[in-house]
Every structure is written in C-alpha cells, then in structure tokens.
Amino acid sequence: MNGFDWNAAGDALPLLLEGFRVTLLATVLGTLVAAVLGLAVAVAGRAPSRLVTLPVRAVTEFVRSTPLLVQLVGAAAVFSSVEPLTVGVVVLGVHYAAYTSEVYRAGIDGVPRGQWEAARALSLPARRTWQAVILPQAVRNVLPALGNYAVSMFKETPFLAVITVQEMVFEARRYGAEHFAYTEAFTLAGLVFLVASYPTSLLMRKLEKRLGH
Amino acid sequence: MTTGVGPLVRFDRVVKRYGDHVVLDELDFTVRRGEHVTLIGPSGSGKTTILRLLMTLEKVSDGVIWVDGSPLSHVRAANGSLKPAGEKQLRESRKKIGMVFQQFNLFPNMKVLQNITEAPVSVLGMDRDEAESRARELLDLVGLAGKTDAHPSQLSGGQQQRVAIARALAMRPEILLLDEVTSALDPELVAGVLDLLSDIARSTDITMLCVTHEMNFARDVSEKVLMFDAGRVVESGTPEKIFSDPEHERTREFLAAVL
Numbered sequence A: 001m002n003g004f005d006w007n008a009a010g011d012a013l014p015l016l017l018e019g020f021r022v023t024l025l026a027t028v029l030g031t032l033v034a035a036v037l038g039l040a041v042a043v044a045g046r047a048p049s050r051l052v053t054l055p056v057r058a059v060t061e062f063v064r065s066t067p068l069l070v071q072l073v074g075a076a077a078v079f080s081s082v083e084p085l086t087v088g089v090v091v092l093g094v095h096y097a098a099y100t101s102e103v104y105r106a107g108i109d110g111v112p113r114g115q116w117e118a119a120r121a122l123s124l125p126a127r128r129t130w131q132a133v134i135l136p137q138a139v140r141n142v143l144p145a146l147g148n149y150a151v152s153m154f155k156e157t158p159f160l161a162v163i164t165v166q167e168m169v170f171e172a173r174r175y176g177a178e179h180f181a182y183t184e185a186f187t188l189a190g191l192v193f194l195v196a197s198y199p200t201s202l203l204m205r206k207l208e209k210r211l212g213h
Numbered sequence B: 001m002t003t004g005v006g007p008l009v010r011f012d013r014v015v016k017r018y019g020d021h022v023v024l025d026e027l028d029f030t031v032r033r034g035e036h037v038t039l040i041g042p043s044g045s046g047k048t049t050i051l052r053l054l055m056t057l058e059k060v061s062d063g064v065i066w067v068d069g070s071p072l073s074h075v076r077a078a079n080g081s082l083k084p085a086g087e088k089q090l091r092e093s094r095k096k097i098g099m100v101f102q103q104f105n106l107f108p109n110m111k112v113l114q115n116i117t118e119a120p121v122s123v124l125g126m127d128r129d130e131a132e133s134r135a136r137e138l139l140d141l142v143g144l145a146g147k148t149d150a151h152p153s154q155l156s157g158g159q160q161q162r163v164a165i166a167r168a169l170a171m172r173p174e175i176l177l178l179d180e181v182t183s184a185l186d187p188e189l190v191a192g193v194l195d196l197l198s199d200i201a202r203s204t205d206i207t208m209l210c211v212t213h214e215m216n217f218a219r220d221v222s223e224k225v226l227m228f229d230a231g232r233v234v235e236s237g238t239p240e241k242i243f244s245d246p247e248h249e250r251t252r253e254f255l256a257a258v259l
C-alpha cells in the first residue's frame, strides 16, 4: 500500500458520477414501484375474500423471507432477455413493497374507527371511502417511514452490480480493476453515498417534524 | 314500498348480542314520521347500540328494524322470509338516515366545505357547484358562514360539531340520529349546539332520535321520551309525563341521578 492516490480519485470521479446517475434512477423508480405496489398489497390484504388475502399474504411472506440478492440473481436468470436495469428496478420495487405494505397496513389501522363509520353513515361507496377518506390520512401518517425505506433502498442499489447494472459500485469496481486503485474508487463511492444520504435524512427529519410526528 | 301511514321506524323484537352478552333484548318501539324522540337511560343500557343499528353500523342478532314499511337490513327471499341484506342494499337503506357522532368524526384531510359536499357529490351524484352552494347555505344555517376553507383541526369542538350537523343535513336525511352530540364539548359551547338542534327540529320535518343527558333540551324538543334500562324500554311518554311523574322506580332513580 503506498498511500491514497488523489490523482486516481480525481480520475475516477466522472465515471463514478455517471454510475451514480444510474443509482439514483434505480432508487427513484424502485421507490415508485414499492410505493404503489405496497399500497395495492395493503389494500388487497383487507379484501373481504380469502381468495384475495391468502395469495397476497403468501407472496409477501415469500418475498420477505428470501434475500434481495437471491431475488435479483433469480429474476435476472429468468428474464435474461430483459434489460438488467429494468429487472433491477422491478425486483427492488417488489422486494421493498413487501415491507412498505406493512407500513401502509399500520397507517391504515391507525385511521380511527370513527372515520370509517362517518364514511359509512354518509353512504360513501367503498372506493370513495378509501380514496377520499382513509388513504389520504393513512399515507400522511406513513410518509416518514416510506422515506426511510427509500433511503435503505438507495443504500442497497450496489447489489444491482451483480446483475451487471452499471450503477456506481459497478463502475468503482471496474475502475479499481483497470487501474489497481480499488481503495480510491471505493472510498470515493462511499463518500458520494454519504454526501447524498446525509441531506436526504435531514430532509426526512424535517418532513417528520412538519407532519407532526 | 313507501306507505306513508304507520310508523316511520319500528323495532320489531330486535335482539343485539355481543357473544353471550345480550345488549338489546327483544326490543320493540316505534317512531312516527316527524317525531322527535329522546332516548334516556343509564350508561350501558343500549342507547348507542340502538342508533348504531339504525345507521347499519352494526347488524341485528335477531328481529327486524322496519323503516318506512321496508326492512332496514334485510331483504325478502323468494319464499317470502327475510334474510340479511348485502352491502349494496345497506347502502340504499343508509341514504335515508344521517348520524351525528359524539366525537364529530369530521374528515381531517378535507376542508370544511368538502366535508359537506363529499357525500352529495359522490353518493347522490349532485354536481359540484350545486353541492357547494348548498353546503354554503348549510354552513350559514349552522352559523359558520366564514369557515368554508378552514380545516377541521382549526375549529373549536362546538364548531366541528356544527359542521358535522351540516354534513349530515346535506344528505337530506329523513331520519337524523344524534348520539350525545354535546358530551364531548366544553360546557360553554353546549348551549349553542343545542339551540341549533332545536332550530332544526322546529324548522324541518326531519325525524330525530336523540340520545342526550340534557334534560331541558329533551323537554323542549321531543314529543316522546323513551327510558331504557338493560336493553329494554322501561317506560315511554311525553317529556312532561316522564320528567314530572314517572311511573317506574328505575326511571325515578335515573332522573334523580342526572337532574
């Protein structure tokens, strides 16, 4: 080891930032999938028929009890003709949906019973009760928790490198191998994660405060 | 099925059980169209349960509730017998009935105006402009003309309860159920809400069933008082009769405790 090579670090930076764009894209799209799918799963979990609730529960249980890495590799093998980034985004989204659905479920349970009863007393149809009354209150309650999952997902995007998505850690490894500068490339990648995460968590805390948690 | 004659509401041997606990025990009573009935009785005697059954928030365990000659929460099977109604029919039944809750239960995510317009628009299919102008009239009626854009959390308890009353009236119910609507209010706000309800009782033909501990209000507004104990009607009569000259010991004890 002969010290930290600042030149190599400067050299790697543009490449890493290129990878970081992919990292961000995967996080944003993955979060969207997790947010929408998780909500659908939470609402479906309250369906009156077991024909709906049982399969939904089985699938979420399966997703939750297998590692993300295994899901990624498995999905990439099955959908080998699909672009890796697409597979990555969907797997990240589905994986996290298994958790966000729990968050939504808690949020829905947290809406007071009186809200359901008021909606019923006004004869609101089920669809309108969810859309106009229950979900706006439930989602508001769980926004901070959802944000935390988005940050976790962000930090788990390096797994996508395994299925050849060219995100930041993929690029760091490539640069490290080509220039024998792993230390520099990975340190830099770590710094970029830190620089991006820290303001995000500050933002999250602000959001939590504003929502009065 | 609208008959016009006969009672508007009839409880016909209504039983409500929670597990082994019998809350209403073959309860019979009727309410005429336009009548204002006050339900009194000790805590736990089943008053709230009666209103919740009428609002179809709970299911009867046995017996039938008739509203305007039709079963409220049953449908007639092919052989003429009654079976429990499905959700769709319950929604139809509910449209005639409005309820105001002790805890207001306004929708906190909507402004005052939308709290009132939501059901007329999405249930009655009223167009938004008409619903809004009616909502403004109702807010005027309940004394909150300036509060259309407020959020419920910005209002006092008394104001929230007025909005809840306006919200219920916006559906033009034939029957209005009021469950201790002033008991969650600060004492100085009670009189205003009771005055509003007296006004509504006088100026509309809405049938009211009212659970309250405000005996003066009951005397002013209602033509009939039903005294409950342990899920049965102990006695019923005009407020003058019940409050001044009750027949039953149980009623006397209860009134002595609350008056």
Ligand SMILES: Nc1ncnc2c1ncn2[C@@H]1O[C@H](COP(=O)(O)OP(=O)(O)O)[C@@H](O)[C@H]1O
Residues within 6 Å of the ligand: B018, B021, B023, B041, B042, B043, B044, B045, B046, B047, B048, B049, B050
């Ligand atoms: N959801 C429920 N589960 C079990 N018991 C209940 C439920 N709701 C009401 N009860 C019981 O029914 C009885 C009557 O309650 P309620 O109608 O609220 O009385 P009131 O309004 O006259 O005070 C009480 O003993 C109460 O504990």
Ligand SMILES: [Mg+2]
Residues within 6 Å of the ligand: B047, B048, B049, B180
């Ligand atoms: Mg009660």
